[in-house]
Amino acid sequence: MMNVLPLGLHIPEPQPCFGRADVSGSHLSDAGRVPRPAVDVEAREIRHLAYDLIRVLDGDGRAVGPWSGACTADQLRSGLRAMLKTRAYDARMTMMQRQRKTSFYMQCTGEEAIACGSLTALQAGDMNFPTYRQQGLLIAQDWPVVDMMCQVLSNEKDRMKGRQLPVFYSAREAGFFSISGNLATQYVQAVGWAMASAMRGEGRVAAAWIGEGATAENDFHAALVFASVYRPPVILNVVNNQWAISTAQSVAGGEGATFAARALGYGIPALRVDGNDYLAVHAAACWAVERARRNFGPTLIEWVTYRAAPHSTSDDPSKYRAQEDQAAWPLGDPIERLKDHLIGRGAWSEPRHVQLKAELDEEIAVAAKEAQSYGTLMEGTKCSPASMFDDVYKQMPTHLREQRQELGF
Amino acid sequence: MPSLTMIEAVRDAMDVMMARDDRVVAFGQDVGRFGGVFRCTDGLQGKYGASRCFDTPISESGIVGIAVGMGAYGLRPVAEIQFADYMYPAYDQIVSEAARLRFRSAGEFSAPIVVRMPCGGGIFGAQTHSQSPEALFTHVAGLKTVIPSNPYDAKGLLIAAIEDDDPVVFLEPKRIYNGPFDGHHDRPIVPWSKHELSETPQGHYTVPIGEAVVRREGSEVSVLAYGTMVHVAEAARRSVGIDAEIIDLRSLVPLDIDTIVRSVTKTGRCLIVHEATRTSGFGAELSALVQERCFYHLETPVVRVTGWDTPYPHAQEWDYFPGPNRVGRALMRLMEA
Ligand SMILES: Cc1ncc(C[n+]2csc(CCOP(=O)(O)OP(=O)(O)O)c2C)c(N)n1
Numbered sequence: 001m002m003n004v005l006p007l008g009l010h011i012p013e014p015q016p017c018f019g020r021a022d023v024s025g026s027h028l029s030d031a032g033r034v035p036r037p038a039v040d041v042e043a044r045e046i047r048h049l050a051y052d053l054i055r056v057l058d059g060d061g062r063a064v065g066p067w068s069g070a071c072t073a074d075q076l077r078s079g080l081r082a083m084l085k086t087r088a089y090d091a092r093m094t095m096m097q098r099q100r101k102t103s104f105y106m107q108c109t110g111e112e113a114i115a116c117g118s119l120t121a122l123q124a125g126d127m128n129f130p131t132y133r134q135q136g137l138l139i140a141q142d143w144p145v146v147d148m149m150c151q152v153l154s155n156e157k158d159r160m161k162g163r164q165l166p167v168f169y170s171a172r173e174a175g176f177f178s179i180s181g182n183l184a185t186q187y188v189q190a191v192g193w194a195m196a197s198a199m200r201g202e203g204r205v206a207a208a209w210i211g212e213g214a215t216a217e218n219d220f221h222a223a224l225v226f227a228s229v230y231r232p233p234v235i236l237n238v239v240n241n242q243w244a245i246s247t248a249q250s251v252a253g254g255e256g257a258t259f260a261a262r263a264l265g266y267g268i269p270a271l272r273v274d275g276n277d278y279l280a281v282h283a284a285a286c287w288a289v290e291r292a293r294r295n296f297g298p299t300l301i302e303w304v305t306y307r308a309a310p311h312s313t314s315d316d317p318s319k320y321r322a323q324e325d326q327a328a329w330p331l332g333d334p335i336e337r338l339k340d341h342l343i344g345r346g347a348w349s350e351p352r353h354v355q356l357k358a359e360l361d362e363e364i365a366v367a368a369k370e371a372q373s374y375g376t377l378m379e380g381t382k383c384s385p386a387s388m389f390d391d392v393y394k395q396m397p398t399h400l401r402e403q404r405q406e407l408g409f
Numbered sequence: 410m411p412s413l414t415m416i417e418a419v420r421d422a423m424d425v426m427m428a429r430d431d432r433v434v435a436f437g438q439d440v441g442r443f444g445g446v447f448r449c450t451d452g453l454q455g456k457y458g459a460s461r462c463f464d465t466p467i468s469e470s471g472i473v474g475i476a477v478g479m480g481a482y483g484l485r486p487v488a489e490i491q492f493a494d495y496m497y498p499a500y501d502q503i504v505s506e507a508a509r510l511r512f513r514s515a516g517e518f519s520a521p522i523v524v525r526m527p528c529g530g531g532i533f534g535a536q537t538h539s540q541s542p543e544a545l546f547t548h549v550a551g552l553k554t555v556i557p558s559n560p561y562d563a564k565g566l567l568i569a570a571i572e573d574d575d576p577v578v579f580l581e582p583k584r585i586y587n588g589p590f591d592g593h594h595d596r597p598i599v600p601w602s603k604h605e606l607s608e609t610p611q612g613h614y615t616v617p618i619g620e621a622v623v624r625r626e627g628s629e630v631s632v633l634a635y636g637t638m639v640h641v642a643e644a645a646r647r648s649v650g651i652d653a654e655i656i657d658l659r660s661l662v663p664l665d666i667d668t669i670v671r672s673v674t675k676t677g678r679c680l681i682v683h684e685a686t687r688t689s690g691f692g693a694e695l696s697a698l699v700q701e702r703c704f705y706h707l708e709t710p711v712v713r714v715t716g717w718d719t720p721y722p723h724a725q726e727w728d729y730f731p732g733p734n735r736v737g738r739a740l741m742r743l744m745e746a
Contacts, residue, residue, distance in 0.1 A: 011459040103533035103723070154724035162724030165535035181537025182495060183467060216466030218498055246443030247464050320443050377533070377724055385728035392719045399688070403717045407728060 012255050014248030016322065017306055017330035028274075031058040032065025036283075039291040043269040050260035050270035053304060056279035061340035067283040073347035076338060079120065079278050080348070082140035083112035083335050084357055088364045089135065089145055090309070093152055093166075096368065097313045101376040102152050102166045108133045110276070110308030111241055113334035116140040117281030118207065118237070121289040122175065126205045129177045129190035132167045133239065134209055143174050145367045155375035155382050161390070162383040184210055184217035187236070191223045194232035194298075205292045207235045212259050212302075213244020213252045224300075228266035231297030235288045236263070238300065239275065241307035242330075246320035263300035275303030276331040278338040306330045385409070410608040414601045415586045418560035418609050419449045419525070422567035423487055425613050427457050430485060433571060435462045437472055437489030437525075446491055447527060447586060469499035473524060477507050480520040485571055493528035493580060494540045507576040508551030523570045527583040528556075529637055529684050530716075531594065531730050535723035541636075541685035541716070546578045547662045547694065554661045555618055556580040558639040559589065559606035562659055565616030573618060582636035590637055592644035592733035621665035623672065627654035630678035630743050633669060633695050635659065638682040638731065645736035651744055653680070661691055669695070670702045677708040678743050682736055687715040709746040714739045 034052045037045065056068045071079075090107040097105040108115065115136025122128070128137050138148060150157040152166040160170060170178035177193075180186055190208030197204040210220060215238055227234055238259045242249050252259075263270035269291075273284045281303070288299035308329055310317045317326060342348035375381040386409035389400045396404075413421060426433045435450055441464035444451030453462040465472050469490055476486040490496045496503070507520040530539030546554045553575055557563040563581070570577035584590055588598035589606075601607035624639060629651055632642045635658040646653045654672050658664065673679045679699050681692040692713040699711050714731045721729055 009460050009463075011463055158724070161722075163536065163720070163722045165537065165723055168535070181535070182497065213467045216468040216471065218468065218470050244438075244467055245446065246439045247467075251464050252466050314446075382724045385725040388717065388719050388722045388725050388729065400718055403687070403719075407717070 012248065012250035014250060014321065016325055017242050017328070029053045029055060031055040032068070034065070034067065036066035036287070039287060039294060040296050041269065043264070043267050046269055047264055050264055050272055050302075051258055053272050053274055054280050054284055055274040055277050056283060057277045057337055057341055061337065061344045063279050063341060067280060069279070069283045069286070071279060071282060073342065073345065075120070076278070076342055077348065079116055079140075079282070080335065080338050080342065081356065081360070082116040082136065083278070083338070085360045085364070086112045086116060086136045086139045087335065088357070088360045089139060089148070092364045092368050093149070094313065096152070097166075100378055101372065102154065103377055104166050104313055105152065106132050106167050106312045107309040108135060110329060110333065111239060111305045112136050113278040113281050113338070114239055114275045114303045114305060117278050118285040120282055121285035122205065122207065124175070126207065127175050127177055127190070127193055128207045128209065129186040129193070130179060130209045131186075131211060131214075131239075132179055133211070135167065135169075138169065138171060138174055138176055141174060143171060145364065146371050149368060149371035150374055153371055153375065154377045155371070155380060157371075157374040158383065161387050163388070183214040184219035188219045188223040188226065191226045191232060191234050194234035194292075195226070195230050198230075198232045203293060205233045205235065205289055207237060209237045209239065211244060212238055212240040212242075212249050212254060213247060215259055215262065216252050224263065224266045224268065227298040228268050233292035233295070234298045235285070235292060236268070236298055236300040238302045239305065240302050241305045243307050243311070243321065245311045245315060258302055260300060260302035268298050268300050270300045270302070272302045272304060274331060275305035276334040276337060278334055279341070304331065410610050412602045412607040413560045413564070413609045414588070414607070415557070415560050415563050415581065416447055416449055418564040419567055419581060420451060420453070421609065422564040422571070423450065423453060424456070426485070426568060426571045427453065427461060429613065431461075432483060433461075433485045433487065434479065435487045435489070436465050438465055438467055438491050440464060440489050445489060447583065449525070450489065469495055469497075470502055473499040473502035473507065473522075476522040476524070477502060477510065477520045480522040480576075481510065481518050485521060487523045487525060487571060490524060490526040492534075492538050493526040493542050494537045496524070496526055496542065499524070500545070503546070503552070503576070503578070504549050508549050511575070512551060519574060520576045521574045523567070523577045523579050525567075525579045525581060527586070528580045529582040529584050530721050530726055531584040531590070531637065533723060533726060534721070536720040539721035539726070541683065543580055543661055544685060544689060544691045547691055551576065552662065553577040553618055554580070555659065556582065556636045556661065557659060558582070558585065558636050558657050559604065560601055560609050561606045562616050564609050565614055566618065566659065568613060569615040569618050572615070577618070580636065584637045585640065590640040592641045594727045594730075594732070616659070618660045619663040619665060620660065621656050621658045621668040623654060623668065624657045625653070625655040627652040627676065629653060629676055630680055630740060631656060631669070631672040631676045632680045632682060632740075633658060634682045635661065636684070638684060641731065641733050641736055642682055644733035645740060648733055649737040649740050651740045653740060666698065666702070669699065673699050673703040674706045677706050679703070679707070679711045680736070680739055680743055681711065681713045682715070682731055684716050684731060686718045687713060688718050690715055709743055712739050712743055
């Protein structure tokens with residue numbers, strides 16, 4: 001008789017990220033090893049790219065392999081600046097939350113290369129459908145940080161009129177779609193936007209953004225279905241920062257397959273990329289955008305990274321992940337890695353780095369001062385309560401007019 | 410009797426039931442190791458193991474869908490939706506599946522599940538962490554909808570919900586998780602330990618689903634409220650000095666019609682308070698019911714104080730929240746009419 005084991009559930013356990021800070025671990029491809037196909041490649045020809053890891057910077061900070069491309073020193077210095085500014089912005093806004101000037105904040109510490117590097121592949125007229133962790137998309141294009149801060153502070157100059165949770169920016173001009181708090185809803189909207197671009201023949205590209213945790217939502221799968229059927233110009237970004245609040249990536253299904261591999265069942269080409277390697281980010285994003293722009297359809301990119309900061313100001317990561325893991329920053333700090341590369345190239349130096357950091361900290365501090373002068377959530381002026389009845393409909397219906405009067409306006 | 414917060418009372422109810430009945434399982438996003446973002450399931454995984462209290466993928470439809478399947482198998486699942494605002498992807502499973510399984514199978518199958526979700530505003534959660542979606546459930550045949558206003562009821566009602574053979578939507582007003590709310594946002598929360606209804610018996614007891622309770626006797630006007638608004642009504646009553654009778658509905662479906670009718674017949678006036686938007690809100694149902702049953706006893710029209718028909722704003726939420734000032738003014742208007 002066959003020996004039948006009793007049934008039992010498999011409950012995923014969080015694994016330490018890549019064996020601590022060892023970025024040359026066996027399950028991570030070495031820098032420069034992964035081939036770079038032509039942009040008109042068929043999805044089935046590059047299935048392995050969904051399991052490999054595209055990396056350009058090696059352990060010594062040199063750029064190697066077919067994805068190393070030809071970024072100029074100027075481009076890289078401006079990438080470094082964008083990442084440093086994003087980090088300075090996050091630090092300042094977190095402090096403001098601690099000072100109770102706003103209710104809430106979310107950092108992207110450790111993930112700066114992904115948004116900052118991807119942006120360089122896009123053009124004016126393209127549209128991002130971000131989550132709350134892509135502030136780098138705005139900062140890298142020098143969108144005024146005072147404007148962003150006013151949103152976080154919900155003050156009188158907040159263009160969202162004090163309605164949205166802090167960090168839920170919207171900047172149409174900057175190709176930054178309004179953020180929803182409901183995870184994954186934007187993913188399928190990005191596909192629709194890209195379909196519209198294709199229907200109009202206007203050549204614009206959409207970039208959809210999602211965290212690995214939220215790929216479990218229905219809307220993620222709906223997006224892949226539509227993207228695979230209609231092949232619109234959309235980049236399907238999955239930011240795998242290992243954690244969804246307290247929940248390890250394994251619970252979202254990241255144990256048996258990579259997130260990139262989810263695209264394969266739909267016949268969508270997929271890349272898996274070291275998201276802490278600014279050069280790899282830039283190269284992969286350019287590849288996917290060119291593909292989209294030339295009408296070869298969607299690409300899904302899994303950016304492998306690590307959420308170095310807490311999920312939000314309401315989170316306490318010590319309750320669910322090891323201190324060593326947090327300190328180890330698997331894949332390294334994207335800022336340090338790019339800095340080392342530039343220094344190796346003779347295009348940067350330690351003193352210039354220190355000076356730039358100081359300049360940016362100062363710039364952010366000055367901006368913060370200005371933003372605060374327009375009020376904070378707790379003090380000073382903010383948008384009148386009467387304004388909450390605006391924009392519910394294009395034209396205010398009578399019942400809302402009456403309710404506004406009832407409130408005293 | 411120990412004094413508990415609402416969070417502790419909710420946890421205690423699950424603990425008691427998981428210890429008594431190994432069919433009871435609890436799950437949801439961040440529910441297992443972390444104990445839930447509001448810590449309602451803290452410690453349960455340690456006590457009962459990861460097969461009975463576990464983390465799920467971020468998929469509300471999946472969470473409720475598996476609950477329906479487990480319930481049909483014979484388990485007693487308690488599913489957590491992290492915020493009521495995020496139940497929409499699960500809405501189809503709740504409304505088309507859980508609610509109708511018994512009816513469509515002529516009783517062959519059923520979904521004895523509890524779907525817990527924190528609801529309501531007043532914590533600077535903006536439009537996606539503040540909603541009160543109760544009317545979206547009360548409109549659906551086959552569901553029970555419950556919403557406690559204090560730790561004692563929270564524990565008793567949740568135990569009753571877990572034991573109930575029908576699907577129960579269990580709404581937890583997060584504004585009062587840590588303390589009763591006296592209605593003034595600039596004043597600190599009064600700790601639950603200072604409130605008589607935080608006295609929560611150990612072990613098993615139930616508060617029957619479908620029974621309202623008169624929180625404060627009064628003769629001049631009946632106030633129908635639930636959840637956080639019970640405390641707002643009490644603060645308003647104190648500040649305007651009107652002898653209002655405050656009824657805590659506790660269960661919206663099934664609704665304790667007798668208690669409502671008895672009270673309004675006695676006082677001749679009725680004020681309804683809820684946080685949800687006004688149009689087609691649960692207050693509309695209550696108002697219709699009072700007019701159907703108590704019309705000849707009414708001395709004034711029924712009045713509603715509710716959230717406005719706009720999404721919940723972040724910075725102006727205290728102008729949205731039906732606080733004691735608005736409720737107090739409505740009470741005075743009712744008495745003058
Ligand atoms: C539909 C929905 N369910 C639950 C939540 C609560 N929530 C907010 S962020 C988050 C974790 C998301 O993790 P991930 O997608 O990995 O992105 P990350 O925050 O790590 O960038 C959860 C569960 C939500 N906002 N929307």
